[in-house]
Amino acid sequence: MLGYAARRLLGAIPTLFILLTLAFVMMRAAPGGPFDMDRELAPEVRANLEAKYHLDEPLIAQYGRYLWDVLHFDFGPSFQYRDVTVNQLIEAGFPVSAMLGAASLAFALIFGIPLGMAAALRQNRAIDYLAMTTAMLGISIPNFVLAPLMILVFAVYNDWLPAGGLGGWQGYVLPVVALGTAMMAYVARLVRASTIEVMRSNYVRTARAKGLSSMRVICVHALPASLTPVVSFLGPAAAGIITGSVVIETIFGIPGLGQFFVIGALNRDYTLVMGVVLFYGVLIVVFNLLVDLLYGWLDPRVAY
């Protein structure tokens, strides 16, 4: 298994290289540059700035310079946030996004799995309909609608929770719910579908026939199998959620990584965008690998 993991990680290097090259080419192909601003710069000043950031060199030289720096784990200075480096921005933003993402993921699993199980075990009864309607609402209400609504109710009309910022644990509640609700709903639906299928399978029938308590049948025999689709959904979802959500970060004023990507792209902050792209790339590779390893643990039929 270690050998497998090592092979996968080595195989990721060319992928990341291609990713970086594509990102470089696409950023530079976009019209406009970091120094096009609402207050147009005088030509001399623009020339001075471009020289300072080596933007006056041929593209290939800039690319070489960038690759060399990246190999030394130096993502360069941010064009937009000039007092800090891209490394500092990622170091500051990632823990926040990761914390928020992990909490949302936990929220989604803690509420989504029991909800789905309950719905499956009481199929076509009130609780099933209630759970699935809730899930439907969770999926179909976009978080940019849910978040402001929650802010209105919990922060503006009442004093229960802050409207934004990450002052204490209270600050996490609304963003976590806003970010986790859709995923919780999705998890509930996945679990319901797979549980219904698993409960009809022969080995569950066997377990029942052997006279095991229904609690034991569900928890020991059915649950692991019904979680497999959740796990395969989890890999990409976790990478996505942990690297930050622009919408939620913007609405709640959270200093995560997600905003940098979008604001950076809009401002043509070349180094910031490429730094974040590379960081995302590495995370996705790692998460996909973790999921594949988890499969082997959950399902004995999978071997490496």
Place this chain on the structure above:
Amino acid sequence: MRHRTAGNRVVALGFLLIAAFGLAGCGDSKTGSSSLPVKISPKVAEDGTATLRRGNGAEPGTLDPHQARGVPAANIIRDMYEGLVSIAPDGETEPGDAESWQTSDDQLTYTFTLRANARWSDGSPVTATDYVYSLRRAVDPATASPYAQLHLPIVNAREIITGSAEPDTLGIKALDERHLQISLTAPTPYFIGTLAHPSSFPVKRSAVEQYGNAFTQPGNAVTNGAYTMASWRVNSMIALTRNSQYWGNDKTAIERVEFYPIADANSELSRYQAGELDWGGVIPPSRLETVKKAIPSQFHAVPTLGVYYYGLNLRNPPFKDAPKLRRALSMAIDRQVIVDKITRGEEVPAYGWIPSVVEGYDSAEFSWAKLTDDKREAKAQQLYAEAGYSADKPLAVEIRYNSNEGNKKIASVIAAMWRGVLGADVTLRNEEWKVYLDSVRQGSDTEAFRMAWIGDYNDPNTFFELMNSSFGLNATGYDSPAYDRLQEQSAHMPDGSERNDVMHAAEAQLLADSPVIPIYFYTSKYLIKPYVTGFAGNPLDIYYSKDLAIEP
């Protein structure tokens, strides 16, 4: 099916309950209406020290006074640093680090006397040498300051910016610790005003040399303003704390200032309502009417030095050599409708190029400004016909703007007016911000395009010089020797009625040539809690936290 509806009903009932419960709880420390409740909750510590929480738009790119741009950065920098002169709450220029200054008879040499008690936050005195170092740094090509042009009046500044002279040849010298001399190339009535701009502020040489780009970070920053850096978390909050070494520290009322970079206007409004901000600087246009009705005493609209305009590209047809057509298009726009129905923030319709709030100048205006709508439109049609267009041969023109809801509405209305009044064939095209800036700068295929200009100092010259053919930022390609001559002449005359006449002539020339179509003059909109005192609107849109107080 029966079950499903029952389920739906239960869920709907739940939501209703939450909503009813949630909306019911209104305490007494609130103002506004039920549609816009606002919490009144000043942040005052046990020992009576107050914190001001300012919504500040975007995250500042940098707090280096010589590299910063944009209002959010300037707001913070003005609290941290102070120049030779400063801006009073009403917008007047007042002494800053310099307690007084003398001007030579030929208006070319300024001698400043620094305050004996002007000190950096580390306790060291602010000296004339600090200013010499800082102004040289501001024009040094290695600094690449976006506002380097502001210093062009100083001897050799132009040569240094373009790299043909060394920074130490700048016309500034320290006579002694407390006396500073600055030499100008020509008399410049607005020179003192430029000294209140962040790019003229001093920075501490030892901090810059020791920390490089990080010299504004907490722990590194050495400042000479009313506050100093306490903490900085990108995209979250910048906190400043009282600088007890500041010469005017006795008068500073607020102990700590927190700047929140909240880019989303709706989020800022929620946080203001929730009592998490004392001061908000962006109001979502769709909520303006509600805000004005529900909390009129907390809403402030201040006319500022800014103009929203349409530029016309004079390098290509249809606007090349077509002043009549340009005037017709300008005349066909009903500006009152745009400010009343679209922007709705008490903006001022623009019938000239210079905002009326600018100091010491009576603006010129279009000859047709006072006409009734019918006469104005008839005149526009007449000019349109004289320019060679008719119903059979309509003008085909494109309006280009950067993607933004407000710009889109204005462009649609102007297109409708050009179609309705003149019968022109108007197309709209929007582009993403950076793409747009690039197109406008290249100017190869633009026709009419949206722009704005915000004055850097309180003098008409900050607007006039934009249209000078040699200014370098003139996206319309306007090139009128007559205008250039008048502008250059007015830039170097002493203030007074004679200068006013020359500027008047320059503005009249510009309006007659119509390379630009001014639409409206900006207002800044603020939400300020009733317990924050000391706010007086000023056209420069500059508000020092040291001039404010919190009185719960």
